[in-house]
Amino acid sequence: MTEPRLIEISPVTRVEGHGKVTIHLNAENEVDEARLHIVEFRGFERFIRGRLMWEVPVIVQRLCGICPVSHHLAAAKAMDMIAGVDQLTPTAEKMRRLMHYGQVMQSHVLHFFHLAAPDLLFGFGAPAEKRNIFEVIKENPELGKRAVLMRKYGQEIIEATAGKKVHGTGAIPGGINRNLPIERRDHFLASVDQMIEWSLDAVKLARNYTLEHEDLVAEFGSFPSNYMSLVRESDGALDLYHGNLRALSSTGDMIFDQVPYTKYHELIVEDVRSWSYMKFPFIKTLGPDAGWYRVGPLARMNTAAFIDTPLADAALKDLKAVTCGTPNNSTLANHWARMIEVLHCVEKIRELLNDPDLQGTDLIAKGDRREEGIGVIEAPRGNLIHHYKVDEHDQVTYCNLIVSTTHNNEGMNRAVKDVAVKHLSGKEQITEGMLNHVEVAIRAYDPCLSCATHALGQMPLQVELFNADGALVDSLTQCV
Amino acid sequence: MLLIGYGNPGRGDDGLGPALSEAIVARGLPGLEVDTDYQLVAEHALAVSEQDVVIFVDAEIGAEGAYSFREIAPGAPEVLGSHSLVPQTVLALCDTLYGARPKAFVLGISGYEFGEVKEGLSDKAAANLAAAEAFLLEWLQKADQQREAAHA
Numbered sequence: 001m002t003e004p005r006l007i008e009i010s011p012v013t014r015v016e017g018h019g020k021v022t023i024h025l026n027a028e029n030e031v032d033e034a035r036l037h038i039v040e041f042r043g044f045e046r047f048i049r050g051r052l053m054w055e056v057p058v059i060v061q062r063l064c065g066i067c068p069v070s071h072h073l074a075a076a077k078a079m080d081m082i083a084g085v086d087q088l089t090p091t092a093e094k095m096r097r098l099m100h101y102g103q104v105m106q107s108h109v110l111h112f113f114h115l116a117a118p119d120l121l122f123g124f125g126a127p128a129e130k131r132n133i134f135e136v137i138k139e140n141p142e143l144g145k146r147a148v149l150m151r152k153y154g155q156e157i158i159e160a161t162a163g164k165k166v167h168g169t170g171a172i173p174g175g176i177n178r179n180l181p182i183e184r185r186d187h188f189l190a191s192v193d194q195m196i197e198w199s200l201d202a203v204k205l206a207r208n209y210t211l212e213h214e215d216l217v218a219e220f221g222s223f224p225s226n227y228m229s230l231v232r233e234s235d236g237a238l239d240l241y242h243g244n245l246r247a248l249s250s251t252g253d254m255i256f257d258q259v260p261y262t263k264y265h266e267l268i269v270e271d272v273r274s275w276s277y278m279k280f281p282f283i284k285t286l287g288p289d290a291g292w293y294r295v296g297p298l299a300r301m302n303t304a305a306f307i308d309t310p311l312a313d314a315a316l317k318d319l320k321a322v323t324c325g326t327p328n329n330s331t332l333a334n335h336w337a338r339m340i341e342v343l344h345c346v347e348k349i350r351e352l353l354n355d356p357d358l359q360g361t362d363l364i365a366k367g368d369r370r371e372e373g374i375g376v377i378e379a380p381r382g383n384l385i386h387h388y389k390v391d392e393h394d395q396v397t398y399c400n401l402i403v404s405t406t407h408n409n410e411g412m413n414r415a416v417k418d419v420a421v422k423h424l425s426g427k428e429q430i431t432e433g434m435l436n437h438v439e440v441a442i443r444a445y446d447p448c449l450s451c452a453t454h455a456l457g458q459m460p461l462q463v464e465l466f467n468a469d470g471a472l473v474d475s476l477t478q479c480v
Numbered sequence: 481m482l483l484i485g486y487g488n489p490g491r492g493d494d495g496l497g498p499a500l501s502e503a504i505v506a507r508g509l510p511g512l513e514v515d516t517d518y519q520l521v522a523e524h525a526l527a528v529s530e531q532d533v534v535i536f537v538d539a540e541i542g543a544e545g546a547y548s549f550r551e552i553a554p555g556a557p558e559v560l561g562s563h564s565l566v567p568q569t570v571l572a573l574c575d576t577l578y579g580a581r582p583k584a585f586v587l588g589i590s591g592y593e594f595g596e597v598k599e600g601l602s603d604k605a606a607a608n609l610a611a612a613e614a615f616l617l618e619w620l621q622k623a624d625q626q627r628e629a630a631h632a
Binding site for chain 1: 488489490491516517518521522523525526572573576577
């Protein structure tokens with residue numbers, strides 16, 4: 001038998017977590033071009049080759065310090081397929097779902113309260129010293145405490161289901177390696193109603209912001225696009241863990257529906273452009289110009305027929321009413337959608353905690369081994385695809401990842417240009433507040449820019465402004 | 481007392497913080513809680529608020545010597561625009577949210593190789609880790625002695 005090999009690529013490109021925006025002005029100080037450059041962690045697709053299949057769900061968590069669980073579960077689903085398991089045991093599937101809902105909840109809470117709230121409460125052009133969570137807390141200290149406790153709740157769910165907060169080993173090919181002890185269940189049940197109450201308040205906060213700033217939300221980085229997500233197989237409901245692929249046009253026309261995600265490569269083409277390391281996926285039947293699409297919370301609200309938890313479903317109907325049931329194209333409405341998903345996750349968590357299957361002992365299913373596996377999940381930031389092939393020794397020979405930030409690449413670039421044109425064009429002096437408008441548009445997607453090292457907090461987004469002669473006239477560095 | 485070692489063990493020497501956490505956990509020192517994470521995040525403020533002393537351990541780039549150890553104060557609120565915080569911001573958040581100001585220190589361990597996707601420390605970083613651990617154990621022992629003397 002061949003010994004396990006560790007393949008290292010040197011030098012590794014596309015490994016930094018840094019993002020960069022470049023804005024090019026013409027002679028009239030009009031925005032000529034604006035681009036977001038994200039150096040995504042694509043080297044992993046080579047790095048993973050040679051590793052054993054059972055290692056993969058644990059290793060791929062190291063792609064990201066923000067949503068490791070999403071990579072863990074997407075890879076585990078792919079490995080289920082390789083293990084020949086098409087149906088997990090009830091305990092395994094429900095433990096994985098619990099893990100996933102905890103992950104999505106904590107990720108969304110952090111983004112909304114800590115990263116987006118200062119922009120939303122104080123305005124995009126507010127002085128930089130005002131735009132941070134400390135100022136938010138001064139105005140509403142209770143909000144800050146809730147945000148910490150809600151995120152902690154989600155993190156503890158992850159720890160209980162995956163074994164630890166980081167590099168958990170919960171999901172394994174064909175199942176899960178633990179159940180949820182009664183005492184842990186009771187610990188979570190004790191505060192789950194409080195979490196639902198706070199989630200309802202968060203939905204209200206995001207909803208009211210969106211409706212009270214209707215004109216701003218309608219024009220800020222907004223444009224029609226296609227949308228894609230998983231939906232539940234039986235009825236098209238929102239399903240963050242499993243389902244089939246559905247894509248809608250900006251007006252709600254179905255592009256494809258209920259296509260098994262194992263056929264993703266028949267639906268999507270990954271385009272490349274000379275100026276970016278990141279690929280630009282598009283829907284094959286529509287071509288690169290018309291086929292680009294967006295994923296993420298708002299995309300999921302647009303594609304889902306309904307939500308199978310009552311409070312979140314009522315919130316979804318409220319959101320859909322704004323656009324009379326057609327897809328919502330407003331980038332900033334992502335914040336509202338994100339909070340609806342928090343509410344949905346907590347409702348699901350409560351439902352699962354009351355399910356005795358979580359204490360079941362049948363954890364792993366078995367099947368006839370295959371040599372190819374595809375796992376797809378709805379990560380906090382959107383659709384996440386993991387695709388692997390293994391050889392007869394269970395070593396990975398092929399890996400392809402399409403992460404949420406890559407799906408949203410075109411959308412983010414368009415948002416950057418839209419905002420740059422509207423807020424920077426023709427201005428004689430570019431202020432920090434103007435540049436922050438660009439960041440607000442990016443932030444609405446909550447892109448993951450931090451898959452690399454974090455030694456002493458080095459993870460900046462850099463904005464650079466060039467004049468018509470190509471000279472750098474202004475720059476700003478800020479963490480996102 | 482709480483020790484938080486953070487960093488990404490899949491990025492070479494960025495794993496220095498977690499490596500120190502694991503080494504200290506293995507020693508099972510009484511009265512010392514140990515946490516390991518990829519990065520500092522908001523809820524660390526809650527954990528820190530329940531302690532009288534906290535030590536943050538991270539890899540450090542471009543520092544002189546094997547390691548550095550310094551006391552820090554709450555600050556850098558502008559950095560809280562990220563998923564990843566610096567220790568000073570965690571302390572500021574802790575103070576703002578919970579009115580708690582524990583004594584806090586940063587133990588920065590010098591690392592050199594961050595660019596490659598690999599597990600394991602460089603030889604120089606591993607030597608620095610050993611030196612930092614020895615220093616920390618001595619420091620903890622002295623802190624214990626001082627605490628006992630204060631209570632005597």
